[in-house]
Amino acid sequence: MNVLIYRLGSLGDFIVTIPALRLIIEKHKNDRIVLLTNSRYDGKVVIAEELFPKGIYYDDVIYYPLKLRNIIELMKLIIKLRKMRIDILYNLNPFDTRKQNTLKYLFFKLAGIRKIYGLHWMKANKPVIDSDGLYEKFGQAVLRNIGFDATISNINCRYCLGEENVVPNLGIEGKYFVFSAGSKAKIKMWDISNWQKLFNYLNQYSGEFTAVAIGAEEEYGINQKIIDKWLGKSINLSGKLSFKEIASLLKGAFFYIGIDSGLMHLAASVGTKVFSIFSSQDIPGLWFPIGDHSIFYTDIECKGCRLNECKIGNNICINHISPELVVKHLIRYLEYKDYSAGVVYVERNIIQKV
Template identity: 35%
Template structure:
């Protein structure tokens, strides 16, 4: 196989957080097939506020074109059309960056791609199905799992910043500066995102409001910048009001990539287990992450060593619930305002001591 002559299909579903976690693998594919014609196969977002994968990766480096389809469809016409489109591109290699799959799902994926004329599979062996090797109680970090899944391409150094590079353009960085033009350049910023797709991950408005009311006195010279989807703008305004109005509510006003450029300016990010948290981590901004226990600890923690993860493990940890009624979200709602405030102030103190705020 001559890698520089290949036509490669990259298969990855998901939205913001899923995409950021797969960034090192996207870089590895590009590194392994530097001159290949790359096609991205992904999903159309289910939620209106979810960002399409291509708006996160950009359109001029990681792939040449996008094919997408509605997740969960059973329509044979949709599948036949997708197979025809893939066959017409004469693709010979597929790299699967999919989430954990059952052996049946892996076999089904191989059958589909064979029908589409693809002969070489990376990340679609039976060894990649189900759980990671070993008997660890904790869940394997998603970035490690994905790197292991495509180990046929070679090792991926997940501690190397280059593999987390979104390759933001000069224009995107300029748009971020324009969005922040009312904040003097050397003024320290706390970036905040209070949005979440799941009710079970929501720390709730009263906690957020109290947190920033308490922090105001300690960080009087700082500015808040709130990011997220347009649907989160009204709720985010209450946070800005609690801060005294000193900052910006940019919810719904930025693309994911310009949001990343804005987050690059921040000294710390505070938010739920969410896409914006992973976006902040990808550009090197330390995160204070407020986690529910719907997932076991570890799998969806952000990259980097300067983050403060607040996670209370309860007996029902790993439930996977999107809506928690019976236990009334006791995992995330047991996290106190003082606990989060302490984590933020300690993160800022460390950054100050190491010269990051100079």
């Protein structure tokens, strides 16, 4: 039997679907599995093969450009899929609109695929919202949409890690924490002054921890302005590590602190405690990391705007989250070994849309 997994996105998008990938593999362990995904579209994007080489979650991969609209190229893809004689499709993109669902369903039917999970003819995929107003996590929505149990306690990205610990080779001794302040979307950025204040507060632990910065090469500068405030040992590794090296580094960290990003999901997936400062650009809950982590999110009228730049100004939602609030929970973790988290710290209805 030939199985096709359809998933678009980059680092974080793939990590949150690991539970679904694992269940699909378990169900089809004797079948051939092919991944259909997007090709690289941005220098900062991590594509599927960098995360999971062939032979782990799939046997082969087909890449195509995002927003492919050329009829000839679409027909070539249909013909290629028909020749592969795909029996089953799993769509791991759970929030398609009615139009997207219908067009994709039609496309894959033209490709000769008989059984389709996660795409519905003339029907939109709707998220589940709990009594606290939090949306189900993306990974849970993926599982529910393809008909699996949506209960997830952790991700456990064991394949994200290399076989050896890279930390000794980086010159890091003793305990360390990792942070990253950069993002492709400006609206997700916590102001640098907030980061610097946070590090000033945390300097009471500067003799105990090494501060380690990670991120893309172009984020080296902003991370350096923050790490300069650290009075203890520090190292800026932005743009200097491979994906597996970053995963190994995060695995050994005492905690990770950052904004909504793929690195946040990677840290959570290797079992590291995460403190994440969220923009309200997306709906609350959807992209929160899976596991017992501390999340900071402002409930504002314009939440879920999906913009890359704030129209109100100054990223008002994320910058309403104070360094004092974040450090309060960091200290509780450091001083009292309080791993409870799993608590979402939502400041409700403080700001009104202007």
